[in-house]
Amino acid sequence: MRSQDDSEYLAGRVSEACARGEPLRIQGGGSKTCYSGSGEGGALSTLAHTGIVHYEPTELVLTARSGTPLAAIEAALAMSGQMLGFEPPHFGSGATWGGTVACGLSGPRRPWAGSVRDAVLGCRMVDGRGEVLRFGGEVMKNVAGFDVSRLMAGALGTLGLLLEISVKVLPRPECETTLCFECPSAEGRERMIRWGGSGLPVTGMAWDGRLYLRLAGPEQAVSAAARRVGGDRAVEADTFWNGLREQTREFFSGKGDLWRLSVPPAADIGGLSGEWLIDWGGAQRWLRTDAGRNEVLAAAQAVGGHARLFRSANPAAMRCAALAPALAALHRRVKAAFDPAGMLNRGLCPEAS
Incomplete structure (x- = not known):
């Protein structure tokens, strides 16, 4: 596997853009744009920033640069009889390590093996000022207190450009x-x-x-x-x-908007027309529907959950519900700490959960 450290170049590009007041759109393999949206600003590619930095199978920890292909990481783990417990989706051959963590998407194993956020031990990143920061480490004992590195999972690059991410891995089952x-x-x-x-x-x-x-x-x-x-x-x-x-099953190619609902497993969501697929033991529901955005959001909130528009024919559609005022204020404070000028991936809607 090709290995190249582009940290200095990437940090320099962010610093220059910040000085000019020009937003940047962080770009990996582009395999999950259907979920995240494309954002605003000039493209900044991480694809040349590649390589597994550290992997010792006996330690069950892997560290890799953000542009490393997800397939290459999974292949290296498989050779040692190990795997990523959160079973991340690729959504195409171009999936990268940084995009996998930034999108925070987990597969069917997530409720029992943990999410992307649960697996993250540490990271190196470039903030919106162009400064290189490091959080966490490569062992569980370093993950204590307010774990900033795990904020990056699901943040869609709005808090910083990921350079390296360390995660815990699991043995493959017998x-x-x-x-x-x-x-x-x-x-x-x-x-x-x-x-x-x-x-x-x-x-x-x-x-x-x-x-x-x-x-x-x-x-x-x-x-x-x-x-x-x-x-x-x-x-x-x-x-x-x-x-x-x-998402290659026939259900996902049907007509209508694709919604992801996170709800209590026993929740009965009545009144929404469309086709359903149930995952995560009932906690994650997929809905193909022509129902309006407000109708879907209200139905999820009524049972104590939330919904996100995952894929739509309308690229300008609002994907998330508005945050409660207290939570929105917290999000703004965190964003201001990492990217005060709003330079990175402007216009994207990270997960609130």
Whole structure:
């Protein structure tokens, strides 16, 4: 894998842009623009800033530069029988390490193995003034107090340009199997809630017309759990979970806006028309709908959750709900501390959760 440290160049570009008052649009592989939007300003590419800086399998920690292809990182981990626990989506061959962390997206394993934010141990970054900052470290004992490095996960580059990110990694499970069940969505949610508190070695639960349960761990434990819950062994299980993670399943190519709703697993969201896919044991719901933005946001808020417009035919559509005044004030203070002039990825809407 090619390795090149472009830290000095990237910091210099940000410093120059800040002095001129010209906003910058941080750009990696562009694989997740459908989610983040394109932002404003001149493009600043991280693609030349590549390489795994540190990886010692016995320590379960990896540090890589932001322009490193996500596929290269996963390949290096696989050679040592390890993986990224948060199972990040690629959404294309150009996915980079920095974009993966900046977007903060996790796959089907997230409720059981943790999110991107949970995995981050430390980072080096360039703030909106062009200064290089370092937060956290490469071991868990360095992650204490107000962990600034984890703010970068899901911030969409609005707080700074990521140079290097250190994360904890996990061993690949010894055994994995997927079971499927014929049932309607309401029954599927009930089963997922029951299984979620049963002590089963679960690493994925989703409903897409059928209910899918993924079990992983020591072979004896997986076999015992499979006998306990029954169901049919899923054919082409990897295809299902990869299709869910990468949004290549037929559901995601349907008509209408694609919304992601984060809600309590037992929540019953009635009154919204469209097609549903349920992930994360019921806590993440995907909706394909022609319903209006306010209708979807209100339905999610009514059950104690929130919604985000994930993909739309209208690139100018507002993706997030307005933050509560106290939370909006906190966001402004954090933004002012890192990027007081609003130079970086102006116009993007980071996750509030």
